[in-house]
Amino acid sequence: MNMELSGRRKPTPEKSQLAPEDDHELEPSLGIGLNAAIVAVSDNEPVALVVRGDPDSMGATDVLPFGPFNPREHRTLESGLRAWVQDQTGLDLGYAEQLYTFADRGRHATPGDAAPNYVSIGYLALTQAVGHHGLTNGLWRSWYQYFPWEDWRRGRPEIIARDIEPRLKAWAEKPALTTTGTQPSIARGDRARICFGLDGTAWDEEKVLERFELLYEAGLADEAARDGRNGADEWTDRPKLGLPMQADHRRILATAISRTRAKIKYRPVVFELMPDEFTLYELQKTVEAILGPHLHKQNFRRLVEGAGLVEPTGEVKTRTGGRPAKLFRFRREVLLERPAPGVRVSAPPSRS
Amino acid sequence: MNMELSGRRKPTPEKSQLAPEDDHELEPSLGIGLNAAIVAVSDNEPVALVVRGDPDSMGATDVLPFGPFNPREHRTLESGLRAWVQDQTGLDLGYAEQLYTFADRGRHATPGDAAPNYVSIGYLALTQAVGHHGLTNGLWRSWYQYFPWEDWRRGRPEIIARDIEPRLKAWAEKPALTTTGTQPSIARGDRARICFGLDGTAWDEEKVLERFELLYEAGLADEAARDGRNGADEWTDRPKLGLPMQADHRRILATAISRTRAKIKYRPVVFELMPDEFTLYELQKTVEAILGPHLHKQNFRRLVEGAGLVEPTGEVKTRTGGRPAKLFRFRREVLLERPAPGVRVSAPPSRS
């Protein structure tokens, strides 16, 4: 009846996926890595949980908690991730969501090994940084140490004008080698301008991944040199652009930051980062730690209260240096009321 | 220096991922499937490209184009996907983006096989349905055939009140068996209400995946019975709720619809579905095919033109039954101007 359909197909779908015992063309040792970007905010500083890498191998760069997915032990991908995090850091993960699955070749520490023997699935987890959850191992490190150009809390970071912009402009002059992909690609100069807000273009705080990928492509990230990327060795004065990480973990962290910044605006996920009770100012400071710029205090209050995201506990927090602040808690009922909103803060006027 | 860190870790990160030849605990035959949900709009009908399944196996249910990822042949996941789609349908994919990676056990046709031997990575591709790109195999089928409850173009679909609502209410009465996961779970009744807009709750057209997962969990999707899901056999009168697909392909398609509906609002992806030249009314009809409800024509024009998404070609399309409509084309320059917007249409007043 539909025999004519299988004309050009090499494996018929039924065979290849529904009968896994027929592993015709599968790589025997294709591994799946589960990687956790665990984010918190500690003292108004956004932090990620990292483990120090093996000093013998790549100079003790950091790694995210991770481990291989083992379908015999792990019921789901996420439960596998939780098990690895528990095992490596003692942390009992709360909120977690899948980010992306990466498998580009050459994106790890062993160049010359052309085919990727693993695929990494990145996850974002949000938690409180304070001593909860029994952390036994690992280190909370500010995510701006890995991405200093993302820290706009004190205005535009100097590193952009000093180290990044001139080199990206130089890189844009050189022609791209291969135009892979079928999508119409955007010119290097335009990409640099849009990503880093050059020449008056507004800064988009959500483009964290695009920016890191651009630096990697331009050979400016340490990982590009490590991977033997084309172009990385052409820089005679490659500056230090944040701390590198092992494998593609900095890329995963960049994806996590992008997602966090986007999601905080349309889903009530900030509260995963907050203690049970907090003042509106503390909430605002947490949002600003994530997003960067400063928000209008009165409007922030109006927004958060107006959306029904919080409710007062009835108590106040004194010793704040002024009038005592009312304490609030997350109003969980919003989750039952239509699509629960986030802290929809509009982008402040671009200050480039 | 950081020896104290490796206390409880079973595999040190460096070993497990960076030295893949040490495949200590890896499943030998863990395969990675690449699945493409290819979406187009044909005659104001949103369609997906499917291939008829093997009639010998599961009753000739449909499958999405897919195949295993082979790192020896495929440079990236996406290029592997493109190769399989090309191979199975002849289609040369344009826009494509990764959706999600699924690996729940039991989500395929062979019950009793507890451990998942494959992981499926779903992709969304957008294209024009018309004869371009040399389609040699496969079938464009309206996505509402798989998800009839999602079609709100002619008001609230009857199937909700007739077949879905009463059964979900009954299901909500029964207690949930196991509360897995560490997140505070929402009660069944609330989930059903929020997902399907029951009891006056507004309909959220982006919750396509949540709705399908709920039906699957409640044992109301054909796939749940096929997989031997708990509860699926308890329905003595399980209604036909859309066409089933093989493996977890309907879940992937649901994810694709969710993503399409969300993304069309904040990125200019509609134009992947349009011919080079089109009238604003045709554009509006395409958006409505995706999102469902009807939009205010004048405001739609104002929005689309005001955002600089289109530019007039100078020509008009006559024989439209009335005054000739100006032809427009996508203004590609918006991609170079800050975050390029989508067709930000606000949800119309809920008509439940």
Next chain:
DNA sequence: CCGAATATGCTCGAAACGAGCATATATGGA
């Protein structure tokens, strides 16, 4: 030549938003 159908420009009121003024209530030092 008229009625039907679609295209397109414009207006108006409501709601949302950005920014600032004014007031309340703590703390800490003169």
Next chain:
DNA sequence: TCCATATATGCTCGTTTCGAGCATATTCGG
């Protein structure tokens, strides 16, 4: 004690965005 200072919090006001409708322009089919 009392004031300077710092933060908290309520309110206003002009602007922008948004939803909705009116009015006019152009074509086609009888």
